[in-house]
Amino acid sequence: MRARAVSLATLASLSVLAVGWQVGAQANASMQALSAPQAAPATIPAPSAGPATPTPTASAPAVSGPATVSAGSTAPAVAPAPAAPAPVAPAPAAPAPAARPTGTFTGSTVQTRFGPVQVSVTIANGTITEVTALQLTNDGGRSVAISAQAAPILRSEVLSAQSAKVSNVSGATYTSKGYTTSLQAALDTAGF
Amino acid sequence: MDVQTFETMGTVVSLRIGGAAGGTSGAAVGRAAADGGRAGVPVPEEALAAVRNVFTRWDERFSLYRPDSEISRIARGDIRLTQASADLRDCYAIALDWRDRTDGVFTPHRADGVLDLSGVVKSLAIAEAGEALLGLGLSEWSVNAGGDLLVSGDHSPGQDWVAGIVDPANREELLASVPLVAPVRAVATSGSAERGEHIWTSAGGGTSPYRQVSVIGLDIVTVDVLATTIVAGGEAALNRSIETFPIEVLAVLRDGSLVATAGLRSGPG
Numbered sequence: 001m002r003a004r005a006v007s008l009a010t011l012a013s014l015s016v017l018a019v020g021w022q023v024g025a026q027a028n029a030s031m032q033a034l035s036a037p038q039a040a041p042a043t044i045p046a047p048s049a050g051p052a053t054p055t056p057t058a059s060a061p062a063v064s065g066p067a068t069v070s071a072g073s074t075a076p077a078v079a080p081a082p083a084a085p086a087p088v089a090p091a092p093a094a095p096a097p098a099a100r101p102t103g104t105f106t107g108s109t110v111q112t113r114f115g116p117v118q119v120s121v122t123i124a125n126g127t128i129t130e131v132t133a134l135q136l137t138n139d140g141g142r143s144v145a146i147s148a149q150a151a152p153i154l155r156s157e158v159l160s161a162q163s164a165k166v167s168n169v170s171g172a173t174y175t176s177k178g179y180t181t182s183l184q185a186a187l188d189t190a191g192f
Numbered sequence: 193m194d195v196q197t198f199e200t201m202g203t204v205v206s207l208r209i210g211g212a213a214g215g216t217s218g219a220a221v222g223r224a225a226a227d228g229g230r231a232g233v234p235v236p237e238e239a240l241a242a243v244r245n246v247f248t249r250w251d252e253r254f255s256l257y258r259p260d261s262e263i264s265r266i267a268r269g270d271i272r273l274t275q276a277s278a279d280l281r282d283c284y285a286i287a288l289d290w291r292d293r294t295d296g297v298f299t300p301h302r303a304d305g306v307l308d309l310s311g312v313v314k315s316l317a318i319a320e321a322g323e324a325l326l327g328l329g330l331s332e333w334s335v336n337a338g339g340d341l342l343v344s345g346d347h348s349p350g351q352d353w354v355a356g357i358v359d360p361a362n363r364e365e366l367l368a369s370v371p372l373v374a375p376v377r378a379v380a381t382s383g384s385a386e387r388g389e390h391i392w393t394s395a396g397g398g399t400s401p402y403r404q405v406s407v408i409g410l411d412i413v414t415v416d417v418l419a420t421t422i423v424a425g426g427e428a429a430l431n432r433s434i435e436t437f438p439i440e441v442l443a444v445l446r447d448g449s450l451v452a453t454a455g456l457r458s459g460p461g
Contacts, residue, residue, distance in 0.1 A: 149434045150441055153452040158368040158442065160458060161354045166369045167193065167208060167347060170406055171358030172383035173314075173338040179204040183356070183364055184336065188195040188206050 100126030106134065167192045193347075194234040200247040201255065201314055203338030205321075207243050209233040210332035210347045233332075242324040243335060250317040253280065254309050267306045280309075287312050290417045295432065297425035298417050315380065315416035318342050322412075340380040342412040343372050355379045360404040360444050368442055368456060370408060376440075380416035381406040382423045383444070401426050402443045408456075409439040 106120040122130040169184045179185050196207045211233050253262045262280055265271050273281070287300035287309055302308045314337055321335050322342050332345030334353055343353040352373050356366040360383055370379070383404030405422045407415040418439060422430045430451075434441060440455040 150430055150443070150451050150453050153450050153457060155367065155450060157457055158450065158452060159370055159456045161369040161371045165347070165351075166354045166356035166366065168206070168334055168336045168341045168343075168353065168379075169339065169356040169358050169366070170336075170341050170379040170381040171339040171363065172360065172381055172404055173203055173340070175202055175338075176199045176204055179338075183358060183366070184204075184206060184339070188197055191193050191195055 102126075165192050196235040196240045198240070198244050198247075200244070201251045201317070201338070202257070205243065205247060205338070206334075206336040207235055207240060208334045208336075209235050209239065209330060210334065210343075210345055210353065211349070236328070236330070239325055239328055239330055239333070242328060243321040246321040246324055247317050247337070250313055250320075253277070254283065254313040256306070256308060256310065263307065263309060273307070283309050283312065283316065286316070286413070290413075293436075294417065294421045294425070294429065297429050298421045311420055312413060312417060314338070315340060315413040318412045340378075340412065340416055342378050344377065355408070357381065357406045357442055358404075361448055367444070367450070370440075370456065372408075375410050376408060377410060378412040378415045379406060379408045380412065380419045382416075382419035399446075400424065401445055402430075403446055403448075404444040405430075406442045407433075407439050408441075409437065415439060 101123050102125055104120055104122045107118055109118040118134040120132045120134055121128055122132070167187060169182070169187065171182075171184075174182050174184070193208055193210070197204050199205075252258065255261050256264055256267060258264060262271075262277060266273060266276060266280075273284070276284075284300060284307065287298075290312065291299045298311060300307055300309050300311060318335050318337050318340060319342065322333075322344060325333050325335075326344065330344075332347075334341060334343040334347075339358070341355055343355075347353045352371040355370050355372055357368040357370065357379075358381070359365040359367045372379070381404060383402065400423045402423050405419045407419040407422070409415040409418070414437060418433045418437060418441075422433055422441065422443065425432075430441060430443065433439065434453060440453045441451075442453075442456050443451045445451065
């Protein structure tokens with residue numbers, strides 16, 4: 001799988017889906033770690049917003065995420081796991097020349113935790129003008145757009161209200177007995 | 193801030209009154225000074241009594257662990273559903289409505305055929321307690337029943353109520369702290385951290401991929417039902433819930449990793 005991940009990553013410069021998908025930070029990051037050197041340069045010298053407003057790989061949201069979560073790219077086979085929704089860097093069929101590429105590129109089918117995904121990308125003079133989903137995951141009738149809404153996240157990336165006091169804790173229901181040792185009991189006692 | 197707690201439904205309810213320190217809100221006026229120097233607004237006696245009454249009533253009627261409750265009598269066949277109180281039938285109707293809205297993942301029908309309304313009873317009680325508080329002229333408060341939370345108004349002037357989401361792996365730690373900015377008013381968490389596998393994973397059987405699911409949204413019944421639904425129905429239920437309802441979700445998978453909707457990500461940088 002690793003080899004596969006690498007091959008995918010090298011093609012990540014057309015990371016169209018990474019955008020529409022807001023891929024989970026971790027996997028994306030790890031993919032980028034792999035892809036950065038070879039891929040980024042240049043298939044799309046001037047990536048500007050096409051209809052799908054694709055963003056170049058380099059500015060994808062996950063850049064800052066450390067590649068600590070292994071699940072996504074190194075062990076995608078682990079099924080319902082924590083895994084990142086493999087940032088689908090669809091493989092364009094033809095690597096673009098140094099000059100501004102033009103044409104329609106069809107990616108290979110990529111297995112993600114949401115199911116198989118395949119896209120084609122139309123590029124005109126180095127600019128993505130259209131992204132078409134040839135094959136989308138259909139697990140439970142859901143599509144890519146929805147998969148994007150709940151994505152893997154690192155603990156350090158979860159919202160933490162600044163300078164505000166927590167006065168209530170939500171957790172799986174505690175019993176009356178469990179309450180006495182709960183964080184809520186501590187907050188209640190302290191009067192937060 | 194003054195807090196009052198009491199036991200009910202096998203858990204503990206924590207009631208807080210928000211607003212200005214020193215007490216300017218509704219029935220709290222006048223009692224603040226008598227509050228032994230503690231900062232914040234004391235919980236008025238009538239507020240505590242009202243909330244307690246609401247929970248007691250729901251608990252007595254809908255608890256299967258009470259052999260004398262109405263729902264236990266239905267479970268035993270002592271009375272028929274058609275003979276049940278309007279309250280119980282209303283509650284059943286609400287549960288059935290949620291069954292439909294969750295594609296059957298959430299259901300009041302236990303595998304053994306017993307009618308179990310506990311999936312909605314606690315949150316309905318919380319909602320009614322909130323109504324009771326508003327009826328007393330109190331607009332700033334939080335009601336936390338065993339980890340499911342409904343708030344109104346502000347914690348203090350200019351400061352939202354902030355809910356912490358507990359880490360199921362270490363219940364003394366928080367995974368996140370989420371300001372509840374109106375109209376977002378409710379948080380519910382389901383999982384196996386405290387009570388074991390108390391959620392029936394009817395759909396397909398097996399264990400839930402989620403150890404804990406927290407749902408944040410507009411009203412307590414919706415977030416509570418959906419938290420249960422997502423634990424029971426797994427990823428498909430998660431995706432469907434996010435698509436259908438205006439909610440934020442933070443889910444902890446079996447291995448401890450997290451999945452979250454965009455609203456629960458910390459800002460850039």
